[in-house]
Each structure stands twice: as structure tokens, then as C-alpha cells.
Amino acid sequence: MHILVSGAGIAGLACAVELGTRGHEVTVVEYGHHLRLTGTPIDIRGDAIEAVAGMGLLTKIRKHRVRMSELTWFVDSRGEPVARLPIAEISDSDDDIELLREDLVRILADAVPDTATIRFGDSIATLTDGGVDGGVDVRFASGRTGRYDLVIGADGQHSTVRGLVFGPEEDYLRHLGVYFALADHPGEARSEGANSIYNVPGRMAGIFRYNGKAVAVFQFRSEPIDYDRHDLDAQKKILIDAFAGYRSWRIPELLAAARADPGFFFTSAGQIHLPSWHRGRVVLVGDAGYCPAFLSGRGTSLALTGARFLAEELQRCGDDHTAAFARYEARQRPYVTFAQGRVDSGRDRMLPATWAAIAARNKALQAPGTGAA
Ligand SMILES: Cc1cc2nc3c(=O)[nH]c(=O)nc-3n(C[C@H](O)[C@H](O)[C@H](O)COP(=O)(O)OP(=O)(O)OC[C@H]3O[C@@H](n4cnc5c(N)ncnc54)[C@H](O)[C@@H]3O)c2cc1C
Incomplete structure (x- = not known):
């Protein structure tokens, strides 16, 4: 055929x-x-x-x-690890190749x-x-x-x-109330260290590193947003607006990476x-x-x-x-x-909706030796 x-x-x-x-x-x-x-x-x-x-x-x-x-931490605004992403549920095993x-x-x-x-x-x-x-x-x-x-x-x-x-x-479409964005972060590529995820209420920004590369990762909760899927600048603006008012940790730097990346990827959890x-x-x-x-x-x-x-x-x-x-x-x-x-459960763990929920998540996932949540 x-x-x-x-x-x-x-x-x-x-x-x-x-x-x-x-x-x-x-x-x-x-x-x-x-x-x-x-x-x-x-x-x-x-x-x-x-x-x-x-x-x-x-x-x-x-x-x-x-x-x-295995190397992913939730961090506080100073970049200090406060909790660990549980690997058993998301990482690889004989039944899972990442x-x-x-x-x-x-x-x-x-x-x-x-x-x-x-x-x-x-x-x-x-x-x-x-x-x-x-x-x-x-x-x-x-x-x-x-x-x-x-x-x-x-x-x-x-x-x-x-x-x-x-x-x-x-x-x-069943909208799950979350958007996701991804951008290369070439300035970060050579640095060592664990992957980091930082939360503010209903939002997360993170740096994931692998094989000499680094990407800036974002998620945020939102009602459905109407946008042109072929207009990259419009998608970048939605992301930047979603983080408006938040300048803690490395959020401005990661948004700058998103702004600069022609391969920027944006989607909804639908x-x-x-x-x-x-x-x-x-x-x-x-x-x-x-x-x-x-x-x-x-x-x-x-x-x-x-x-x-x-x-x-x-x-x-x-x-x-x-x-x-x-x-x-x-x-x-x-x-x-x-x-x-x-x-x-994935959404609640990655995107707690309030500061109190972020603290509770960190306490629940606190790994030995990571200090207080
Ligand atoms: C660039 C990109 C980055 C992604 N990053 C992630 C990620 O970080 N994490 C994650 O969980 N999932 C990610 N995904 C989605 C993930 O790949 C899929 O959910 C999953 O692998 C199922 O794959 P799929 O082939 O059905 O869809 P996709 O992998 O989305 O592939 C669809 C393909 O169809 C093409 N396409 C779209 N419209 C048309 C059209 N009208 N005519 C012809 N071609 C068209 C797209 O360009 C794309 O190549 C990404 C997808 C893409 C395209």
C-alpha cells in the first residue's frame, strides 16, 4: 500500500x-x-x-x-537543595528507559x-x-x-x-490547567551539578543538564490560553507574562534564555x-x-x-x-x-499552588542531608 x-x-x-x-x-x-x-x-x-x-x-x-x-533537586531561592524528585516513579528501571x-x-x-x-x-x-x-x-x-x-x-x-x-x-481536548515551555540554555551547558527545580506558587522554573547540554524548563498553571501556535514570539510572551513579578532564584536568567532561543518549545498539558x-x-x-x-x-x-x-x-x-x-x-x-x-499526582508535585503547598511538598520529599525545607 x-x-x-x-x-x-x-x-x-x-x-x-x-x-x-x-x-x-x-x-x-x-x-x-x-x-x-x-x-x-x-x-x-x-x-x-x-x-x-x-x-x-x-x-x-x-x-x-x-x-x-536521579540528580534532580527542588531548590530554594538561594539554590540550596530542599527536596529530591522521587526517582522510583519517574526514572528508569528495567521497565523504563530514559x-x-x-x-x-x-x-x-x-x-x-x-x-x-x-x-x-x-x-x-x-x-x-x-x-x-x-x-x-x-x-x-x-x-x-x-x-x-x-x-x-x-x-x-x-x-x-x-x-x-x-x-x-x-x-x-481536555485541558489539564498547565503549560510547559523549554529552551536551550547554552550559557549553562558546561557547568556541573544536579538538575534544579524552583517553585513559586503555581509555577516552576528549572535547569536540566545532560550530555554537556542544559535546558531551561518552565511549567505554570493556567486556564486555557488562546494563541497562535505558529507565532513563537507570542508564545514567549505568554511565558514571560506568566512569570511577571517573580525575580527570585534564576528566573530572569532562564526567561532570557527562552527569549533568545529560536527552537523554543511551548505546549499545554492537554x-x-x-x-x-x-x-x-x-x-x-x-x-x-x-x-x-x-x-x-x-x-x-x-x-x-x-x-x-x-x-x-x-x-x-x-x-x-x-x-x-x-x-x-x-x-x-x-x-x-x-x-x-x-x-x-505529577501536577501537584511539580506545581504546588501556594507557598504552603510548596513547603509541604518539600517536607514530604525532603532527602536526608538536604537541610530544612
Ligand atoms: C519539538 C518537540 C519537543 C518536545 N519536547 C517534549 C518534552 O520535552 N517532553 C515531553 O514529554 N514531550 C515533548 N514533546 C512531545 C513528545 O514528543 C510527544 O508527546 C510524544 O513523543 C508522542 O509523539 P508524537 O509523534 O505523537 O508527537 P510529536 O513528537 O509532537 O510529533 C509531531 C510531529 O508532527 C509535526 N507536525 C505538526 N503539525 C504538522 C502538520 N500539520 N503537518 C506535518 N507535520 C506536522 C511536528 O512538527 C512534529 O514533528 C515534544 C514534541 C516536539 C515536536
Whole structure:
């Protein structure tokens, strides 16, 4: 089959590997002009480890394992550690491999077989599903056109394919009241030390270090904010406004790093809940269909199991894509339900809403030898 995949993130690249190696002709269209490599370390958990093993990538992935969360402290305004982020829940074990998002993107991209091609700087503009015997006619933003047997929406939380086929995001989005931003902090890259997280009520700013790099990380609680997802300056302004009035610890310095970074990444903690992930010849994989929100730590794992189950079921069902999509959904749904149910404790720990809640969190997580909270 000739399969079009929208998005070259984790889900899209995994689909290209899984489907390409099974003999399908795959075209991936990525909105960015190159692979998007920003991101803090992500986790591959549970059965997603089997999925990468099935792609023959487990050894490579294990080689890139990082254990940065073991070294993460909550600090006070002087930068003194006051509590420790519990590793048991978020860090790696035999059932959990933590690695840089950029390493996973590169490993998947290197594994994409010759049967698949990635086209950068373009995206789907319109889709017309020709029904049972037809294909899907696609017009791209560039003006190109094409006909495909199947279309996979792997274009992330704010998926264009989902919008075109299933309707507006508001119909499926569950906002969790938190925004997240990330920026390179090159000035900090060479310095040693633990990762640091500093809280003021309802907000956190942090510095995470790994492999000679450093990133400034931010989270803040907020009602839904309406903004243009293609306007980086507008997103930076939202972040800066969210921290207005707070100048303690290293907040001004981290905001300056955000202002300066052209690769600045901004998103909301939102979950996508759809009653079904397929319609006609179009199917969704990864955040596009079932974003669990970054607070769950399971979005990457869902993208990997999703790509694998979909490819396996298309192989099993031959030409019957409708049966394959239904079987994919039946296998993937329990993983999604589990992941989407795991966000609340993470939010309360990372973003206590008041100074009293920050102190209580620090007391609860105080590690021996870290001094008073
Ligand atoms: C730059 C970036 C940084 C991230 N950083 C973090 C992080 O620090 N922590 C974390 O937990 N999660 C992060 N994520 C999200 C995380 O990668 C996903 O939640 C998870 O891996 C599931 O992957 P996905 O492929 O479904 O979505 P994503 O990884 O978001 O990939 C979606 C891809 O689709 C592309 N795309 C979007 N719209 C279109 C379109 N209209 N046409 C074509 N392509 C399109 C995007 O450019 C992107 O490459 C980040 C995502 C991105 C894109």
C-alpha cells in the first residue's frame, strides 16, 4: 500500500519504520524544515520497550540511556537543595528507559528504510476520502497533490489531520490547567551539578543538564490560553507574562534564555479523548489521537506501541484496513486509558499552588542531608 504519514515526530517516524520494513511505500510529510530535535529526556516504558526491540533498535536505544532524573533537586531561592524528585516513579528501571528525545528521533530516522521518504517543509491542506474502493486524495500546502491508500495522522497534539477529519480540537481536548515551555540554555551547558527545580506558587522554573547540554524548563498553571501556535514570539510572551513579578532564584536568567532561543518549545498539558481513532482510510497514531499530556510521562511509549500495533494489524488483515484499524484500536486503547489516568499526582508535585503547598511538598520529599525545607 502507499501510505501517507503526517508528522515526523516519534509516532510518524515509528510508523515509517514499522510500515516501511513490512513492504509498504511510505511518504512522511513534516511541517518543520528538518527533524525537530528539541525536548527534555523522554521515557520508553513497559511494552513500548518490546516495540523498539521489534524494530531492532533496543541495543542502540539502551546505549543512549540517560539517568538524569536521579540528580534532580527542588531548590530554594538561594539554590540550596530542599527536596529530591522521587526517582522510583519517574526514572528508569528495567521497565523504563530514559533517553534524550533528540537521540530517539535520530535513531528512528536512521532506521527508516528505503521504502519510506520524508518530505520536509510541507503539510496536508485538504483530504478527500474516496470511500471503500478509492483512495484518499490529498492536497498539500505546497500545492502538490497525491492519492494514497491510507493516511496516518501522526502530527502531534494539535494534529491537522484530526482537525480535517474529526473536527475541531476543542471537541476532543481536555485541558489539564498547565503549560510547559523549554529552551536551550547554552550559557549553562558546561557547568556541573544536579538538575534544579524552583517553585513559586503555581509555577516552576528549572535547569536540566545532560550530555554537556542544559535546558531551561518552565511549567505554570493556567486556564486555557488562546494563541497562535505558529507565532513563537507570542508564545514567549505568554511565558514571560506568566512569570511577571517573580525575580527570585534564576528566573530572569532562564526567561532570557527562552527569549533568545529560536527552537523554543511551548505546549499545554492537554489530553485528547476521541471515541474512535479511525474514519474511513484515515487513522491517528500518537498524540494526534490520544495525547496523554506530558505530565503522564507516557506519550512516547504510546506513540511507539501505537505504530507497532497498527503495522502488525495491517499485516494481519491484508487489504481490510477497516478490520486492521479496529484491531489496532482494541489493542492500544488499554494503554491509553492507563496513561491518561496518571497525571494528577505529577501536577501537584511539580506545581504546588501556594507557598504552603510548596513547603509541604518539600517536607514530604525532603532527602536526608538536604537541610530544612
Ligand atoms: C519539538 C518537540 C519537543 C518536545 N519536547 C517534549 C518534552 O520535552 N517532553 C515531553 O514529554 N514531550 C515533548 N514533546 C512531545 C513528545 O514528543 C510527544 O508527546 C510524544 O513523543 C508522542 O509523539 P508524537 O509523534 O505523537 O508527537 P510529536 O513528537 O509532537 O510529533 C509531531 C510531529 O508532527 C509535526 N507536525 C505538526 N503539525 C504538522 C502538520 N500539520 N503537518 C506535518 N507535520 C506536522 C511536528 O512538527 C512534529 O514533528 C515534544 C514534541 C516536539 C515536536
